[in-house]
Amino acid sequence: MGRKAQEVTHFAKQVMDECVRLQKQSGMTIKEFAKACGFGEVYWYTRANYSLPLNLSDLERISEVTGVSIGDIVMDSKRHAVEAAERKARSGGYGLAAYNAQGKQEAINGEAGPDYDEPA
Numbered sequence: 001m002g003r004k005a006q007e008v009t010h011f012a013k014q015v016m017d018e019c020v021r022l023q024k025q026s027g028m029t030i031k032e033f034a035k036a037c038g039f040g041e042v043y044w045y046t047r048a049n050y051s052l053p054l055n056l057s058d059l060e061r062i063s064e065v066t067g068v069s070i071g072d073i074v075m076d077s078k079r080h081a082v083e084a085a086e087r088k089a090r091s092g093g094y095g096l097a098a099y100n101a102q103g104k105q106e107a108i109n110g111e112a113g114p115d116y117d118e119p120a
Contacts, residue, residue, distance in 0.1 A: 012053040018077035019059075020048055022066045037061040 008016075023033040034044040038061055046052050054062075056070075063070050 006052055008050045008053045013050055014077040014081045015059070015074060016047055016050065016054055018073055018080060019054065019062050021080065022062065022068060022073070026066060033065070036065045 023030065026033060028036065030044060031041055034041050037044075037058070039058070047054050047058070059070050059073060062068075063073060068076075
């Protein structure tokens with residue numbers, strides 16, 4: 001069974017969460033950030049609440065506004081999702097649940113790419 005084009009996948013949610021994090025980090029209000037990216041508020045909220053996924057043009061605009069490359073947005077979204085799963089596992093006593101999180105096994109195997117904190 002094929003996926004619907006407008007389906008919000010787990011990966012799309014991770015990327016949207018990262019874009020929301022970047023919006024908060026920017027110091028701009030949601031209204032200011034959406035306007036800077038050329039989005040209407042309804043457009044942004046529809047994606048932020050996972051009703052529709054961001055598209056590549058959206059990511060390009062967010063990248064231009066934040067100065068964070070699309071590649072970094074994607075990689076950071078995976079890293080932050082893994083970190084959140086690990087925090088949840090530590091606080092909730094879920095044992096090895098974090099190791100089943102998407103992207104975690106690649107990180108363990110060293111296949112998730114470089115993990116460094118130097119500024120770009």
